[in-house]
Amino acid sequence: MFTLNRAFGEQRLGYQDIIDSDLPYVSVLIPMHNEEKVAENVLNALLNTDYPKDRIEIIPIDDNSTDRTREILEDYSSKYPHLIKPLYRGSYLPRGKPSALNDALKVAEGEIIIVFDADYIPPKGIIRDLAVSFLDPEVGVVPLNISKNLLTRLFDLERIGGYQVDQQARYNLKLIPQFGGTVGGFRKELILKLGGFNPKILAEDTELTIKAYINGVKVCYTNRAECYEEAPETWEVRAKQIRRWSRGHNQVMFRYLLPLIKSPYLSLREKVDGVFLLCVYLISPLFLIGLVDSIVLFFLGEMQILGSSFFIFLSAYNTFGNFAPFYKIGLGALLDGATYRIFLLPLLLFNFFFNMWYSSLGFFDSVLDLITRRDPVWHKTERFRNGGDVNCCS
Amino acid sequence: MNTQIGVRIFIPIIMGIALIPIPSSFLTKFLIVFLTLSYSIIFGSIRYAFFMHTLLNFSYIFSAPLYFIFGPFIDFSYVVGTYSFYVGIIAKKLQKTEEVWKWIY
Numbered sequence: 001m002f003t004l005n006r007a008f009g010e011q012r013l014g015y016q017d018i019i020d021s022d023l024p025y026v027s028v029l030i031p032m033h034n035e036e037k038v039a040e041n042v043l044n045a046l047l048n049t050d051y052p053k054d055r056i057e058i059i060p061i062d063d064n065s066t067d068r069t070r071e072i073l074e075d076y077s078s079k080y081p082h083l084i085k086p087l088y089r090g091s092y093l094p095r096g097k098p099s100a101l102n103d104a105l106k107v108a109e110g111e112i113i114i115v116f117d118a119d120y121i122p123p124k125g126i127i128r129d130l131a132v133s134f135l136d137p138e139v140g141v142v143p144l145n146i147s148k149n150l151l152t153r154l155f156d157l158e159r160i161g162g163y164q165v166d167q168q169a170r171y172n173l174k175l176i177p178q179f180g181g182t183v184g185g186f187r188k189e190l191i192l193k194l195g196g197f198n199p200k201i202l203a204e205d206t207e208l209t210i211k212a213y214i215n216g217v218k219v220c221y222t223n224r225a226e227c228y229e230e231a232p233e234t235w236e237v238r239a240k241q242i243r244r245w246s247r248g249h250n251q252v253m254f255r256y257l258l259p260l261i262k263s264p265y266l267s268l269r270e271k272v273d274g275v276f277l278l279c280v281y282l283i284s285p286l287f288l289i290g291l292v293d294s295i296v297l298f299f300l301g302e303m304q305i306l307g308s309s310f311f312i313f314l315s316a317y318n319t320f321g322n323f324a325p326f327y328k329i330g331l332g333a334l335l336d337g338a339t340y341r342i343f344l345l346p347l348l349l350f351n352f353f354f355n356m357w358y359s360s361l362g363f364f365d366s367v368l369d370l371i372t373r374r375d376p377v378w379h380k381t382e383r384f385r386n387g388g389d390v391n392c393c394s
Numbered sequence: 395m396n397t398q399i400g401v402r403i404f405i406p407i408i409m410g411i412a413l414i415p416i417p418s419s420f421l422t423k424f425l426i427v428f429l430t431l432s433y434s435i436i437f438g439s440i441r442y443a444f445f446m447h448t449l450l451n452f453s454y455i456f457s458a459p460l461y462f463i464f465g466p467f468i469d470f471s472y473v474v475g476t477y478s479f480y481v482g483i484i485a486k487k488l489q490k491t492e493e494v495w496k497w498i499y
Contacts, residue, residue: 007415298458326474327412330481339486345478346471
């Protein structure tokens, strides 16, 4: 449905296509923990922004780094004291992105808060593209498209499908586009009213999206704004990332599924989409159970269920459901201007099994979190930055 | 056998739905579906013979890996493979005429 909407439906304009004046004061927050490989690039890229320098402050948050991150921030802070205002968090404070963001919110002076992960390289016009969306008083959160990365092609294809098709189609259909967390903006007043970021939730982005919708706030998706993102270079790092995403997303699902259904601010279609969005990481353990079940049935000689009407259902599901991600990614890549990279699409089949396994582990982690009420520990994604350096003030 | 029949029935539907949004002529899309279906019939027949040969001459213990690794999984691969190959070619052509995609951004 999303793919067809993206191909044939009327596309909703982003606000940057309508209005671009009276720019708000913006605070850019960049949580950092041992980011010496990428810190200079993100700061240089932000210094190159075309946003008026008197309407912006950049707050890199050094979350108890043990490498050269602090040194780099001090250097930039001394060169640009009115623009770059680092926040240093010591080892006595709780670690993690939500805690870091909460502390930064206390010192941020901007009415609009924009968050970048340290591995992102924001292009010149991105702050403006994000900020103008907030000129509509109903818009509280703006996520954006992150369709390009430097290194991993397969990861890139997955991201293209998610942002170029899913998010834009959700925005077109007035459903629930999700705040990506890694790049996006929100009103400071809104996030403070909602109680800040919950440090016990690993998917603070999903939580913010759902909390905002439950409280009647709009999320505006900006597809035109694109940003380079570093992709994990090893399967081990990717596995940890998927497991953490799944765990965090399911934490949000357990916590907000009922409040979302009961929310008086959401239409029926938003509630249905919200339930699908919250339960998306449930699919992996269900597939895994289905796979194990079919192997058991095979050895028990019960596979004749495929000969019954169940087979018709299964085939129909495969047509509209199972194949859908591949076609979604295919169309997304086409829209994104990718060419020969699309040939890699069948390889995503192997990614599917990889993702299924680690998403399932993440789901079981979240179930254990729920039962034991333990607090999850943040594990930062390892950086690999090779090339793609950004020079300042070009 | 049921699985094979199912695959052949659903290939035109699966490919048809997938190719609807792709900007190319109906004839080309029909040709792609036809080629995929033809491949499925030829490949499926050879695979069936190979399965029979393996099971009859060696052991039935091979039935599980044959079904789960070389069964519908492989059918899935070549359907997605054909689709990706075709879309990749179309994308390359479209690069020269990007202006027709007025709502890309």
